[in-house]
Amino acid sequence: MKTLLEILENDSRITAEQLAVMLDKEVGDIKKMIADYEKDGVILGYKTLIDWDKTEREYVSALIELKVTPQRDRGFDKVAEKIYNYPEVQSVYLMSGSYDIAVLIEGKTMREVAYFVAQKLAPLEYIISTATHFVLRKYKDKGVIYGPAETDERGNCL
Amino acid sequence: MLDYNRILSEKVLGTKPSGIRKFFDLLEEMKDVISLTVGQPDFVTPWHIREAGIESLEKGKTYYTSNSGTIELRKEISKYLSRRFSLGYSAENEIIVTVGGSEAIDIALRAVINKGDEIIIPSPCFVCYDPLVSISGGIPVIVNTRMEDKFKLTPELLKSAITPKTKALILSYPNNPTGAIMTKEDLEPIVEILRDTDILVISDEIYAELTYGKNHCSIATFEGMRERTIVVNGFSKAYAMTGWRLGYVAAPVPITEQMLKIHQYCIMCSPTTSQFAAIQAMREGDPDVRMMCDEYDRRRRYLLHHLERIDIDCFEPEGAFYVFPYVGKFGMTSEQFCERLLFEKGVAIVPGGAFGDCGEGFARISYAYSIQHLTVALERIEEFVNELKAQN
Structure with a gap:
């Protein structure tokens, strides 16, 4: 339904x-x-949207573009699987356009993310190149705007 | 020192401030109140509609439009009324774009009332009809609808109120505050009574899009009724556009000609930015209206279910976004009930007496709030009711 x-x-x-x-x-x-x-796996989980910027917790997130050589019979699936098994990886998408796989990753520091890309992602077989873009600010995620909590400003007008 | 009471308009001085205002003033002084009082959607105007308003500003469309509104908007309204409610009004001269439905009601009343004319007002109802009739020199004739009749106007009630001085009936369905609707079958006997008279109908259909399970039926669609009906509608409730202040009125030319004179002298024209946004609303807004209406319906069911569970009587409203439960059985006036609920549990609902004497014993609960908000409020109402029961 x-x-x-x-x-x-x-x-x-x-x-x-x-x-x-x-x-x-x-x-x-x-x-x-x-x-x-x-x-049936239609509902896969229930999570909570947290604006960590409003807390003490330090974190950094990045979008990594990967160019990948597809494997015979397996396409990009095998590479994607290798990538999504890393716990620091939040999302993995197969993309159309100028690169093949987009990876969203979260780490405590930029160094940690850089280390992950250099030591874990880049050396993977079939990966041709990586381009890492650090997220500076999250404005909206999963349809929810990240900003001050909403207040009810509606007037009682008759 | 001027004696203002001697100088100012007797009619206006004699007009009581809205009873609902007193309660809202009380509310404003309190902190952390869970309010279920507002009479406007909790949705923000859909972005594509806001964008159309912004775009008009960017293009410098900051002028007055023609008095009755831009022809583009009137054409869209004409198409919309035909598409949604099978109403036929000419964009050229039978539709006036107004500052909210409120102005539409005002100019309709002022265009038809001669001193001493009686205007029949089924009650409980939106608070503006009675004072606007009086200020126009008319005499409000209140007829009290009843919960047993699902707050519908019955032919018996209408007949009992008609006199040789009756000028018009204000028909306000789907109704604020009760949520009652009038179906085609409900309207038929009303039409039978009115058809061969000179009585006009001012049909306030501002909540027409918000009906649940049944489509709205306009009285103007009945044979012989178009010539005597003034249809009032607007964008506030259906498109979540309250702050844009945009409504419209549709009527036969002899009536719109007179209404237009009042509108042009006191308003000039409705806000231009809002008119551009409204064109977009009419062209592309249907899915938004459906989405909001579905959501209201879920909340309506939710509220009714829990009111029944905690043993508060409520008839099933089929329109608008209010429920109107009976709270009279707790041995208090509705005002006392609402004040105690506010002070003891921090939940605000509106005493029914604010909507007319026959609203006494009831309270208006708005469900223009999220389910989570309603849940918290209902928990507190349940606590309150349980404590009242334990005391008795």
């Missing part, structure tokens, strides 16, 4: 009980649907 997934995509804290009321279904049915989605 598309609506159910859309609601959860927007806010995963919504409970099965709430969903049941909102969508006019039985709680048991909603629970079953969610369980099925989880089992």
Whole structure:
């Protein structure tokens, strides 16, 4: 059910009980649907969006463009798999255009990221070149704007 | 020292300030209140609509438009009314773009009222009708709709209010504050009563896009009704454009000619930037309206379910974004109930008495809020109700 997934995509804290009321279904049915989605890998996880810039935690993130030689029969999958298994890698995309694979990575410091690229990514077989772009500021992620918390400024106008 | 009470307009001096205002003033003094009071969407105007407004500014479109609004916008409104509600109004001379639905109501009333004319107002209703009728020299004739009738205007109620002096009926469905709607079947007997009279209808359809399960039906679509109906609508509720202050009124030429005179002398024209944004809203805004309407519907179900669960009676509203539960059974006036809820639990809802005497015993809860916000508010309302029950 598309609506159910859309609601959860927007806010995963919504409970099965709430969903049941909102969508006019039985709680048991909603629970079953969610369980099925989880089992089938349609729903893969539930995470929280955190603006780390508002905390003490130091971190740096980077987008790395990779040019890769595709492998016979495997295309880019094998290389992608090698890359996404590193825990510091947040996202891996196969891209159209002037490079092949985009990697989003997060580290504590620029040195740590640089080390990862130089020591782990670049030496991988089939990788032709890398270009690392450090993120200076995150404005919006997963549809959410990173900025001051929203306040309700609506006037009580009659 | 001037005695202003002797100098200023008696009519205006005699107009009571809105009852809802008092409650809002109280609210503003308090911190950390979970409010369920606002009468406007929590969505921001969709970006493509805002962008159209910005683009018009960038291109220097900062002039007055023609009095009745740009012809492009009136053409879009004409197409929209036909597409959505099967209403046929000419862009050239039957539509006036106004400063919100409020101005549309005002110029409609001023165009039709002669001193002493009676205007029938089904209540509970939006707070502006009664004072605007009085200020125009008319006499508001309030008819009290009832929860048993789902707050609809019944033919019996209408008949009981009609006198030789009746000039017009203000029909305001989907309704603020009750969320009631009037379906085609509900309107039929009303139409039967009005058809062979000289009574006009001012149909405030500002919430027309926000109905759940049933499409809005305009009374002007009935045979014989177009000539006597003034349709009021606007962009605020459907497109989340309250701050743009843009509405419109559609009526036969003899009526728009008179309304236009008032509009041109006191308003000149509606805000130009808003008009450009509104063209975009009419052309590309349908998916946004559907998205918002679906979301309101989920919240509506959610609120109704929990009100029922905590044993607060509420009829099922099928329009707007309000529920209007009965809180009279706790042995307090609705004002007392709402004040105690505010002071003891920090939750603000509006006492129903603010919308007319027959709103007493009820309270208006807006669901122009996120589910998470509603959840917190409902938890506190439940605590409050449980404490009241334990005390009794």
